Every structure is written in C-alpha cells, then in structure tokens.
Amino acid sequence: MSRPFQKVIIVGAGPSGLLLALLLSKSGIPVEILEASHELDKQPRAAIYGSPAIPDLARAGVIDEIRRRGMSPTSMCWRRFQDHSLITGMDASVLQDLDGQDLRMACMVLDQLDQLMLDEFLSKYDGKVRWNHRVVGTGQDETRAWVDVETPEGKTKVYGDYVVGCDGAGSAVRKSLFGDEYPGFTWDRQIVATNVYYDFGKFGFKDSNFILHPDHFFMAAKLTTDGLYRVTYGEAPGLTWEQMRERQPWKFELMLPGHPKPDEYKLVNMSPYKMHQRCAPKFRVGRILLAADAAHLCNPWGGMGITGGFVDVGGLYDCLVGIWDGKADESILDVYSEKRIEKWKTVIDPVSQDNFRRVSDSDPDTLLERDPVMQACKAAENDPEMQKQMYLSFFTMKYDFTQHYKTA
Numbered sequence: 001m002s003r004p005f006q007k008v009i010i011v012g013a014g015p016s017g018l019l020l021a022l023l024l025s026k027s028g029i030p031v032e033i034l035e036a037s038h039e040l041d042k043q044p045r046a047a048i049y050g051s052p053a054i055p056d057l058a059r060a061g062v063i064d065e066i067r068r069r070g071m072s073p074t075s076m077c078w079r080r081f082q083d084h085s086l087i088t089g090m091d092a093s094v095l096q097d098l099d100g101q102d103l104r105m106a107c108m109v110l111d112q113l114d115q116l117m118l119d120e121f122l123s124k125y126d127g128k129v130r131w132n133h134r135v136v137g138t139g140q141d142e143t144r145a146w147v148d149v150e151t152p153e154g155k156t157k158v159y160g161d162y163v164v165g166c167d168g169a170g171s172a173v174r175k176s177l178f179g180d181e182y183p184g185f186t187w188d189r190q191i192v193a194t195n196v197y198y199d200f201g202k203f204g205f206k207d208s209n210f211i212l213h214p215d216h217f218f219m220a221a222k223l224t225t226d227g228l229y230r231v232t233y234g235e236a237p238g239l240t241w242e243q244m245r246e247r248q249p250w251k252f253e254l255m256l257p258g259h260p261k262p263d264e265y266k267l268v269n270m271s272p273y274k275m276h277q278r279c280a281p282k283f284r285v286g287r288i289l290l291a292a293d294a295a296h297l298c299n300p301w302g303g304m305g306i307t308g309g310f311v312d313v314g315g316l317y318d319c320l321v322g323i324w325d326g327k328a329d330e331s332i333l334d335v336y337s338e339k340r341i342e343k344w345k346t347v348i349d350p351v352s353q354d355n356f357r358r359v360s361d362s363d364p365d366t367l368l369e370r371d372p373v374m375q376a377c378k379a380a381e382n383d384p385e386m387q388k389q390m391y392l393s394f395f396t397m398k399y400d401f402t403q404h405y406k407t408a
Contacts, residue, residue: 004323005161006030009147011135011173014041015110016292016309017166018117022060023317025125029324033127034149034158036134036167040118043271045110045193046300047223047230048073048208050307051095051103052395056314061124062116063106069116070108071225072096073207078374080364081213084203084257087368088378094388103391107207109195109223110306130158138163138176138288145287147173164289164316169276171294177285184278187299189360190235191273192244196252197227198265203257210301212364216255219301219359228268231256232300234360241272275299277353279344283312283337291316296344298352301359304397308348311398312340318401327405339399347397 008024010017013035021031049057049066057063074096077089095103108116121127130151137148146159165173174182200209200220208221218233233251235244248270249262258264276297283290292309299305319336322328354373361367368374380386 004326007032007160008320009034009145009158009160009163011147011163011165012167012171012294013037013114013118013129013131014166014168014292015046015114015117015306016294016313017164018114018121019056019060019310020164020166020291020313020317021121021127022062022117022125023056023313024320025121025127026059026061027317027321027324029320031125031127032158032160033121033129034133034135034147035129035131036172038131040111040114042111043269045271046303046306047109048105048107048221048303048306049310050105050303050394051092051391052397053307053310053314054103054106055101056310056317057106058101059314059317060117060120062113062120065116066106066108066113067102069112070106071207071222072102072104073107073222074104075206076208077206077210078358079209079211081211081216081255084205084211086204087212088374088381089206090377090380090387090390091384092387092391094384095391098388105303107221107223109228133158135167135172135176138173140287162287162289162320164291165294166291166313168293169297171290173288174280174290174294177288177290178281182278182280182297184276184297187275187277187356188237189275190237190239190244191232191275191300192235192248192251192270193230193232193273193300194248194270195223195268196229196231196265197268198229198231198256198260199227200229200257201227205257210359211255212359212361212367214360214362214364216251217359218255220256232273235272244272245270273300275356277349279341279349283340284333289316289333289336291340295340296348298344298348299356302352302355304348304352304355308344308397311343315340315399315401322402322405327407332401332404335404336401339401343397343399 291312
C-alpha cells in the first residue's frame, strides 16, 4: 500500500515529542526527533498526569510501566495555612475501574518518564534521535517541509513531510511561524518548584495537598513511594535566583507542617518558574504543526499543562494516522488546530486560572463560601458517584478527531 507521506520530523525530545514519536512509530510511521540539547531535561517539572491523558499513555504502551515504577495518586485536598487542617477534597479511586479501564492519575518524575519513553522509542522501534541539533528556522513547499538546524558540525537542513514543534515554551518552531507573537499574559507571581524528602504523612497529608494563602500558598504532592514530594510555592516578585535559594529554608520552616529546620528534610533540587497563560494563533501552518507547550501554556496548578499537552499529542496522532491510513485528508489538520485551540480557551486556560486563584486567594478563610468547585467537592465527600462525575468532567479537554475520518 502506498502511503501519502513518508516521514514526520518532531522537534524536541521532551515528554510531548517522545509520546508522539511512540504513537506514530507504533503505527509504522517513520519519525525523526531533533533535540537541541545533548541529553534529556533533568529539571524538576510536572510529575502527575491527569486522567484525560491516561488513554494516550496507554495507547503508547507505557502506562503499565509508569504505574509499576511510579504511583497512581488518588487523594487531593485543600488545606488551611494556619494549622494545615483539611477544608475539603476528592478521591479518584472511583476511576480505578471504568468499563475495564484504570483512569486514575499517574505519577512519575518527568525526567524518568522521558527516559522510559526514549528507551521504548530506541529499543522497540529503532527510533532515531539527533542530539545537539538546534532548530533555528523552518520552511516548506508544496511537497515537503524542513528545519534549518545548527549542529556541532555546522548548519544543515533536515527534510520531512511534516514538522511538529514539541520544543516547549520557547519553541523555535513556533517563533519561525509567528515571531515573538504568543498571545496571552505572564503572571506577576514567582513560583519555585522543589523536590524534597520530608514525612508529610505523619501530619495526615494526602497524595496532593493545596495549602491556601495569599502569599505563602504551596502544593505538596507525593511523587514516589519512598517519600519524595514535589513542593511548589509562591515567592515574592523581583527576587534573584540567589535570593530565592537563600530564602528557601525560611519558607519551608514557615509553610510546612511541623515547621522543619533544614536538617529535618532532604532537598533534592529546586527550580524557579514564571507562569504564563498563552496560546499560539494557529497550531497548523501548512506542513508545520505545534503541540503542547510550543502551542499553549498555562500555570502548573492542577496539572492542566502537561495533561493538556499529552491530549494534544493524542489528537494530533489520530489526525496523522488518519492521513497515513487514507481515512482522512490533510484538512483534518485544520480541525486539529481549531479544536485544540478551542479546548485551550474553554477548558485548559479558565480551569488552570481558577486553580491558581483558588490557592492564592486573598481571603482563604471565606473561600469555601464563595467557590462553587470547593462547594461541589464538599457536597460529594461521601458520594462516590458524584465524585466520579466530577473527575469525568475533566475529559471535556479531549476531542475525538476520528469522527472526521471518511469511514466514520
């Protein structure tokens, strides 16, 4: 059977690029990954992948190994700052068996997930990754697309039928299409993400805990079964990275339960973040496509960014494999752009903004009286069916592109 195209170039060996490479390779579509760095990113980043992304991780053949090596967190709650007492929360164990599918969230430190997917791509599919290949431009004509690349050996071009930018917030692929245009805004709040060993369990903390405070808000989420937690907290704007490092012991003693001194926990790493809410004007320009952080950004509270990025990838895979199998023509890629932008605007952006405003509310003592999401959680505390329906509402971020197949 002759195929309508021969190769997809994926720019970026991050989580979205690797997931797309696995999905395409599983369907026999030739893939080549270009990565600017010489290795995978090791910085502390997302680690909890929401239920809407689980079907795509399952299709890629990695969800069982993620759950085996990592965790399947189920409990989430909001807490008061003063005494860390529980306000309300939810329990996702109701998602463990939905028509035979386990749709609980999955947790695995992202650099480990990247390594797992890279190993699968290289060993199972004899995948090709070109390290130290920094994309500086893109181009296309009626028959092919290409990227201009700087390598240690000099400048070159790499050709394919499609180029997919999965190269993150500073995407060179997106900039080649739209320059510095990335509509949206940057929050003025500074965020610091840390990985730390500390016994939150003895204070009754759940898997994911959001502590409400206008200045000292933080999240403590369990990442591993041996007690590693992600603690992400707010900092004062305008601080240097050195000042943030100096203030970290004071912040932990002030915020965390038990008010620990530095010798009572083990800080593994920390990294500063600026938070953004942005979306590219289009996710498709001819043969060049965007997905995940290269296409849209949101703040990290609630994991809408990484989850939405994986859902992008699953949708783009359905579009490309539909073309590959002759079930769709290239117009389905316009549908991809239109529908994923629509889902960012109607689900990912507003929900993530609400998540951050909730945790940093100026009057947390009265928030339960004012916040309909927290009120719904309170009402569902002893109602598993209601909790299940609340979790399933997050699946509105997905879109079924196979309905646009010719045979649908």
